[in-house]
Amino acid sequence: MTMNRKYVLIALLAAGAAAFGSYFLYHRGHAPHEAHQAGVYHCPMHPAITSDKPGECPICGMDLVLREPAAGEDTGVAGQASAVVSEQKRSLIGMKTEKLGKRRLTFTVRASGSVAYDPDLYNAIAEHHSAMVAREKVKDSPWPDALERADALVRASALRLRQLGLAESSIEAFTGEEEVPENLLLAGDGGTVWVYAQIYEYEISKVRPGLAAEITTPAYPGRTFRGKVKTIDPNISPETRSLRVRIEVPNPGGLLKLEMFVNAAIKVDLGVALALPESALLDSGERKLVFVDLGEGRLEPREVRVGGEADGYYELLSGVKEGESVVTSANFLIDSESKLKSLAAPAKEHH
Numbered sequence: 430m431t432m433n434r435k436y437v438l439i440a441l442l443a444a445g446a447a448a449f450g451s452y453f454l455y456h457r458g459h460a461p462h463e464a465h466q467a468g469v470y471h472c473p474m475h476p477a478i479t480s481d482k483p484g485e486c487p488i489c490g491m492d493l494v495l496r497e498p499a500a501g502e503d504t505g506v507a508g509q510a511s512a513v514v515s516e517q518k519r520s521l522i523g524m525k526t527e528k529l530g531k532r533r534l535t536f537t538v539r540a541s542g543s544v545a546y547d548p549d550l551y552n553a554i555a556e557h558h559s560a561m562v563a564r565e566k567v568k569d570s571p572w573p574d575a576l577e578r579a580d581a582l583v584r585a586s587a588l589r590l591r592q593l594g595l596a597e598s599s600i601e602a603f604t605g606e607e608e609v610p611e612n613l614l615l616a617g618d619g620g621t622v623w624v625y626a627q628i629y630e631y632e633i634s635k636v637r638p639g640l641a642a643e644i645t646t647p648a649y650p651g652r653t654f655r656g657k658v659k660t661i662d663p664n665i666s667p668e669t670r671s672l673r674v675r676i677e678v679p680n681p682g683g684l685l686k687l688e689m690f691v692n693a694a695i696k697v698d699l700g701v702a703l704a705l706p707e708s709a710l711l712d713s714g715e716r717k718l719v720f721v722d723l724g725e726g727r728l729e730p731r732e733v734r735v736g737g738e739a740d741g742y743y744e745l746l747s748g749v750k751e752g753e754s755v756v757t758s759a760n761f762l763i764d765s766e767s768k769l770k771s772l773a774a775p776a777k778e779h780h
Contacts, residue, residue: 469481469495470482470483470484470493470494470495471493471494472486472488472489472491472493472494474486474488474489474491475488475489478493479493480493495513495515495725495726505731505732506718506730506731506732508768508771509718509730509764509767509768509771510730510767510768510770510771511727511728511729511730511767511770512720512727512728512763512766512767512770513725513726513727513728514726514728514763514766515726516726519759522759522762523758523759524756524758524759524762524763525756525757525758525759526722526754526755526756526757527706527709527754527755527757528752528753528754529703529704529705529745529749529750529751529752529753529754529755530703530704530751530752531701531702531703531704531751532701532702532704532742533698533699533700533701534698534699534700534701534702534704534737534739534740534742534744535696535697535698535699535739535740536635536697536699536737536738536739536740537694537695537696537697537740538628538632538635538636538694538695538697539692539693539694539695540626540627540628540674540692540693540695541626541627541690541691541692541693542624542625542626542627542674542676542690542691542692542693543624543625543688543689543690543691544616544622544623544624544685544686544687544688544689544691545612545613545622545623545624545625545675545687546613546614546687546688547613547623547625548613548614549593550590550593550594550595550613551609551610551611551613551614553586553589553590553593554590554603554609554610554613555609556586556589557583557586557587557589557590557600557603558603558607558609560579560582560583560585560586561583561603561604563579563582564576564579564580564582564583567579587600590603591663594660594661594662594663594664594673594675595660596638596660596661596663598638598660599659599660610623612680614687615687616680616683616685616686616687618680618682618683619680619681619682619683620679620680621656621677621678621679621680622677622678622680622685622687623659623675623676623677623678624642624644624656624675624676624677624678624691624693625673625674625675625676626642626673626674626676626691626693626695627666627669627671627672627673627674628671628672628674628695629670629671629672630665630670630671630672633661633665633672635697636658636661636674636695636697637658637661638657638658638659638660638661639657639658640657640658640695640696640697641655641656641657641695641696642655642656642657642658642676642678642693642694642695642696643655643693643694643696644656644676644678644685644691644692644693644694645691645692645694646685646689646690646691646692647690648684648689649684652684654678654679654680654684654685655678655679656676656677656678656679657676657677658674658675658676658695659675659676659677660674660675661673661674661675662674662675674693674695676693676695699737699739699744702736702744702745703744703745703751704739704742704743704744704745705719705733705735705742705743705744705745705749705755706741706742706755706757707738707741707742707743708757708758708760709755709756709757709760710733710735710743711760711761711764716732717732717733717734717735717748718730718731718732718733718764719731719733719748719749719755719756720755720756720760720763720764720767721749721753721754721755721756722753722754722755722756728756728763728767730764730767731748731749732748733745733746733747733748733749734746734747734748
């Protein structure tokens with residue numbers, strides 16, 4: 430062996446020893462199993478070099494990159510795997526997140542309707558009013574038959590009002606001393622009108638007398654009339670599976686005309702609860718899924734249970750804790766990547 434070859438061989442051995450020493454010193458404080466955990470960085474050219482924070486490879490000087498979790502990692506959600514999305518990729522796909530917290534939830538029941546023109550109800554109220562006045566006149570009569578007949582008329586007129594949809598509390602309010610509501614026949618200036626709105630069967634548990642309602646109509650763009658729910662019909666329409674709600678609305682200037690078409694928005698307060706953004710939920714029908722941002726770019730799929738639906742939110746019952754962040758946009762792209770990673774797991778097991 431020539432002298433030159435000896436020098437080359439010695440130089441190569443020295444370089445290898447230096448690289449091995451650097452690797453040993455660097456790697457002895459980093460357990461091998463960390464390479465399979467979130468938040469672990471590695472060298473693309475020397476995968477054995479790992480760190481729990483960004484830095485440079487001691488062998489080649491390349492920047493360490495975040496290691497993605499193994500495809501098919503067990504997340505507790507069948508057919509889904511965790512995914513890692515870098516900041517650059519998040520910006521590219523428009524991914525956003527939101528931290529979960531408690532908030533006051535409201536739900537708006539929207540319904541179409543019209544300003545009431547209801548001669549039948551007006552006549553029924555007038556009959557009940559007259560019956561109440563007549564009974565008051567004979568309450569001290571010495572003839573029992575007179576009082577009995579008066580009571581029978583009151584009961585019959587009250588039954589007629591219930592058939593037309595008035596609640597018991599509204600019927601009891603007609604004592605014979607108040608005026609018969611002429612707004613069912615005429616829309617006066619400065620008075621009130623009744624709005625009849627149709628709500629669907631699945632919404633009836635949310636609506637009750639006393640709730641605020643906002644009334645709008647194409648006749649007056651940009652203008653809102655505010656009223657309150659007075660009564661709810663007791664019977665559901667078998668044709669439309671809807672229920673009629675009666676809303677009393679102030680009518681300044683007589684702007685609302687009888688039989689005018691309107692839209693009603695009834696505001697329902699659902700109370701304070703842990704809220705999940707509507708855009709975060711992926712609902713397949715069989716299960717409800719969200720992606721939780723665990724930090725370091727890692728996104729974990731989780732099944733959740735939700736309660737009532739609110740405006741822009743759901744009441745969150747389980748699956749994610751208060752303070753955790755969930756993905757609210759680009760969910761479908763992340764869901765696709767999660768499913769692909771899960772499908773790739775069996776293929777890797779055969780190698």
